[in-house]
Amino acid sequence: MQIWIDADACPKVAKELIFKFAHKRNLQVVMVAGQSQIKPIYQWVSLIVVPTGMDAADDYLVEHAKANDLVICSDIPLADRLIKKQVAVLHPKGNEFTQENMSQTLAMRNLFTELREQGQITSQQASYGAKDKQNFANALDRLLTRLAAK
Incomplete structure (x- = not known):
């Protein structure tokens, strides 16, 4: 098992938690980004900067x-x-994406995109707070435990 991070959008606090959990469990971490990132000095963390381009x-x-x-x-x-x-896919705020919730998650995303495009709502990203950090840490621990048991 390996942990991958979509590094461009992942909050620094979440990355630090990932590094901590990965070190504790002896896992490799790969950060993938479209732009240069600061790579931690840990040998078990690598950074891949892909060529610029859509997706x-x-x-x-x-x-x-x-x-x-x-x-x-x-x-x-x-x-x-x-x-x-x-x-396995985990949001930095602790929500696991699954086969069971993906249809509803995509539908909600599409609805909010449409409402933003029509100007009915504004797009404001909520800050990453202590509750998000705790939710992510708990979900990450549970998910890594489950994946290790496979």
Whole structure:
């Protein structure tokens, strides 16, 4: 099992938790980004900067992540593609994307996109708070435990 991070959009706090959990469980972490990132000095963390282009990082993740790997991402269409490959996917706020919730998640995303495009709602990203950090840590621990048992 390997942990992959869609690094461009992942909050720094979530990345730090991933590194901590991965070190504790002796797992490799691969950060995939479309732009340069600061890579931690840990030998078990690697950084791959993909060529710029529409969905280049997403395409790299889908191509390289394997069944029973874990990808941390907030991109719902990317999560859908990964789930179809039997890859576990976790949002940095602690929500696991699954076969069971993906249809509803995609529908909600599409609805909000449409409402934003019509100007009926504004797009404001909520800050990453202490509750998000705790939810993510709990979900990450549960998911890594479950994947290790496979």
